[in-house]
Amino acid sequence: MKTPVQFRLNDQPVAVFVDGGDNLLTALRDGVGDVTPKFGCGQGACGACTVIVEGEPRLACITLAEACEGARVETLAGLRRGPDLHPLQSAFMEHFAAQCGFCTPGMIMAAKALLDRNPRPSREEVVEAIAGNICRCTGYEPIIEAILAAAASARRY
Amino acid sequence: MSRHRGRGMASINYPIGMNLGGDPSQALVHSNPSGKFTVALSSIDLGQGMKQVTRQICAETLGIPIEDVFVDTADSDTGPHCMGSFASRGTHRAGNAVLAAAREARGVLLEAAAEELEVDPGDLETDGRGTIRVRGAPGKSITVKEAAQAGQFKQGRTIAGRGIFLVPLSPVDPETGEMSPATCYAHAAMVAEVEVDDETGVVTVVRLDSAYELGRALNPRMVEQQLVGGAWMGVSHALYETPEPYYPDPKAGGRDFVEYLMPGPGDIAPHDIAVLERPAPDGPYGGKGPGEMCANPVIPAVANAIFDAVGVRMDTLPITPEKVLRALKAQGGARPQHRAGR
Incomplete structure (x- = not known):
């Protein structure tokens, strides 16, 4: 059964449906379509999926999506401000x-x-x-x- | 129980490209109606800078701004044939193919411009900024864009060029075993300084100093970056990573990044690099390229430094603490090879 999860992604409200065990990386890449966090190892060993949750760096591949309900999530996609690079x-x-x-x-x-x-x-x-x-x-x-x-x-x- | 310092050196003579049935690469260059040019290649950019280097070669040869060249390596099924991005061959083989294709395209571009200006193509020169001028008559000129449009819409010309660079197969002499596997060689010398802990067997690379001779450095910043990164990989090959730690027994290999050990950002050593440029006669603008050579000399240099530090000859990779301790035990302890006070 799918569960709805709502959080703020790069200052925008988003809502995705996830399975119980889905991780944040799956929710971002497959659910929202933000593919800037990369799937490297899927076990928290390589850091390619690093995102920021509530100001702290998190490995999205080992963070439960449901645990991010209501959280502020930042990815690389949110860094650029218009034409200006971060x-x-x-x-x-x-x-x-x-x-x-x-x-x-x-x-x-x-x-x-x-x-x-x-x-x-x-x-x-x-x-x-x-x-x-x-x-x-x-x-x-x-x-x-x-x-x-x-x-x-x-x-x- | 103490830590011993040692210094080791290695130097290499490295062939550019390979000799397995001939070594060709092809490139196609064509203009579009806006006067910009596309290079079609099947030589894949793995991050080492193939696209940037071939773009520079194409722009330099055509005599147009680098912003006006686009390198398309999208599809090796439909692109012109290339043997591939390996054997340190990219800059030399693909670069030479692009050079040849851009030369042919430049010839047609100047013919189209000459027809518009009513002059001989041999009297034309490019200024590298998008204009074609009559030599000695600066007022008489046409932009690359205008010439490309005239070629396509008025004259019915394809402003395009084909390029292939082939190093033919060099057969092995049955009597002597001789062959000539490459047309040019790159060179390097590396000095590694290590610290060996004779209690734990841990080897730490303290610093690296190297000199690389790789033809003309077509993009010096990218060459430097490749040498820095490659040396890290060399340290990793020497001391850390292997899929089969008990080779030939395939068991116990690291199957993921938790088990497959690589040095992290805290394990890197200062590395001073000197790049010597001796342009290769048959290289594109003299380039040979760093390629795999950037990782290779680190391994023997580290092994020699370990010998210098504690007197054991390590001859299997990676040189793990376990192997160092076993070798030290067999030898009866550390025997530094150099005189004290060096």
């Missing part, structure tokens, strides 16, 4: 922090959760914030540099 997105471009791009949505959301609560993190804090996210291509260094650069940029967001 400072993290610009920094990822400028620092060549993506190759194949599959980890990028999760990396950026993990970084956003960090900067939202700690706008000027140290390198160690950046490393800790993305420690649950696997990247195969970049060797992490460009990603760490991009996040530090976004934090240092004076632009408000």
Whole structure:
């Protein structure tokens, strides 16, 4: 039997019908059609599905959809404001922090959760914030540099 | 019980492309009525930058802005044939095919422009910003867009080009075993510094220093990024990841990201890279490309550094703490190879 779940996705109200055991990733990708969170491992080990729930980074693949009733959920799809990229997105471009791009949505959301609560993190804090996210291509260094650069940029967001 | 530092080096001579029945790649370039150009390729971009590099090669050859070139690698069923994105061959093979196709398309573009300007095509030059001019007569010019439209709607010309780059099969000499598997080689040298804990067997890569010679770096930022990322993968091959830890026994392999170990952002080492550019005579604008070479030298350099640190020769991968401890036990403890006080 399907259950209705309502929550706020990137400041917009959404409603989806889910099965009892459905996770948030399935609800977002198949229910809402927001495919920016990626399905990597389905067991909370790779970070590609990272979204922000009530200000905290969450692995959408191991978060029950029904547990998000009434919650504020943020995904990469909500970062861009009109034609302007989010400072993290610009920094990822400028620092060549993506190759194949599959980890990028999760990396950026993990970084956003960090900067939202700690706008000027140290390198160690950046490393800790993305420690649950696997990247195969970049060797992490460009990603760490991009996040530090976004934090240092004076632009408000 | 202590931690030992060691330093190891490796250098490589790396063939670009392969030799299994001939190694061809094809490309097609054509203009659309707006004066922009499409490159059709079956060479897939895995994130290493194939699209960007072939786009640069096409724009440079046509003499038009890079924004006016679109690279379409959408479908290897319907696109022109390519052997594939492997063997470190992308920049060299696909790049050369694009170069040839863009040269042919440029010839037709200049013919169309010459017909409109009533001059000889040999007297025309491109300014790289979308205009075709008569050499020595700056006032006499036509835009690429106007020439493309005239070609299509007035003259009935397809402003297009075909390109193939083939390295033919090099047969093996039955007497000597000799063959020539590649037309050019890239080179690298890598120094790895490690710390080996003789109590836990854990090996930590402390820093990497490398020099890569890869022809002309067609996009230096992307080359650097590929070398940084590739070295990380090399460290991972050397110390962490394997699908079959007890090879040839297939059991006990990691089947998911929880069991299949890879270094994370906290495990990376500082890496200084020098890129040496010696343009390859048969490379597109001299390019050979970093390719797989960016991961390869790390592995022997790390193994040599472990030997330098504790005196054990590790000859199976990955070099896990368990293997290091067994080797140290068999040897009767750590035997640093270098003199103290280095």
